[in-house]
């Protein structure tokens with residue numbers, strides 16, 4: 126990593142969106158062949174107010190930047206300072222995105238090699254969970270005299286880099302750096318400027334042959350990085366290197382949920398040749414049982430035809446009838462339930478569980494059916510399929526701070542009705558797509574989403 130010209134850089138900004146927020150401070154440390162060559166920093170007049178939240182984080186106020194030069198005034202000198210050097214930043218997508226946007230506004234095309242210290246930390250310390258700057262400072266005993274100011278944070282990155290060179294074999298660092306900087310070898314059929322056109326945003330992509338056969342569908346939180354990685358990895362499957370790929374299509378999303386939903390839709394619609402098990406979650410089975418309303422033993426049911434708005438009688442979600450019954454057998458053994466009463470064995474008793482001294486004897490009249498039912502209810506309770514947790518349809522809002530894109534997904538009773546960029550289209554979707562079919566894959570995606578505890582303002586009640 127140290128055998129090149131590096132510029133460790135950090136920015137402070139008026140907010141998180143490169144599209145309309147602006148830079149308020151730039152700090153950088155220049156290093157060449159491992160030698161510290163100098164530092165530079167400047168406040169920048171963003172020509173717009175700084176939010177109070179950001180102000181309290183960085184300590185940079187409107188008054189402080191009022192007399193500072195604008196980015197346009199600094200651009201030419203800064204551009205020359207950065208020219209030919211590898212940009213190193215923490216969560217580099219953010220800093221690079223801002224710099225690129227600011228340079229673009231003054232007509233300069235900034236396209237450096239970029240190294241991200243979050244990715245570097247992740248690949249060098251894979252067992253660690255946290256890689257934010259505060260975690261790196263704490264973990265490696267670094268210090269920072271002025272957190273959230275540009276130059277101080279840029280210095281931390283240089284310290285971190287020196288630290289890893291003492292801590293880790295040079296060959297390992299070289300490999301991690303090379304992995305990030307590797308230039309893709311694009312198949313001849315693809316446009317040479319593909320890398321420039323791919324957005325650094327979440328989304329899905331598909332590879333096509335000349336004859337419009339879909340080779341592969343993938344998803345990523347960073348389309349650019351992921352699509353290009355297919356052409357620079359060492360372990361790529363043969364088809365990825367093949368000259369067969371004539372076209373790449375992609376669809377950017379505003380967030381993770383939009384990416385997952387698109388991925389599901391594309392897999393279903395395009396049926397790609399090289400995806401592993403594209404139909405893996407086509408089926409969804411549940412155990413139907415209720416202590417009062419029956420049936421008397423849990424029965425595996427295919428959920429394809431069921432209305433999942435009221436689901437209190439359904440338990441679990443399984444990929445097949447067999448996995449549903451296996452799960453039921455396991456639950457019966459764990460809770461001392463009767464194999465016959467649980468429906469995994471036909472009568473008459475005694476059941477296999479009783480012979481193994483697990484069943485408490487409902488099958489031989491030693492436990493009452495009611496007592497057995499009560500215990501079954503407890504055993505199955507954790508598996509109960511959740512009722513739709515809202516009184517009607519909702520919109521789920523997602524926003525990508527880097528591209529500034531917002532998207533709202535309209536969902537109702539575990540079904541995805543459609544997505545829109547603007548609130549005004551939501552009622553249209555509600556009316557025209559109200560009868561969208563239930564899809565097991567979408568169900569799984571939504572359950573996962575609700576587990577992550579949506580933030581305030583993400584959910585819009587529509588019904």
Ligand SMILES: [Zn+2]
Nearest residue numbers: 463476484488
């Ligand atoms: Zn039994």
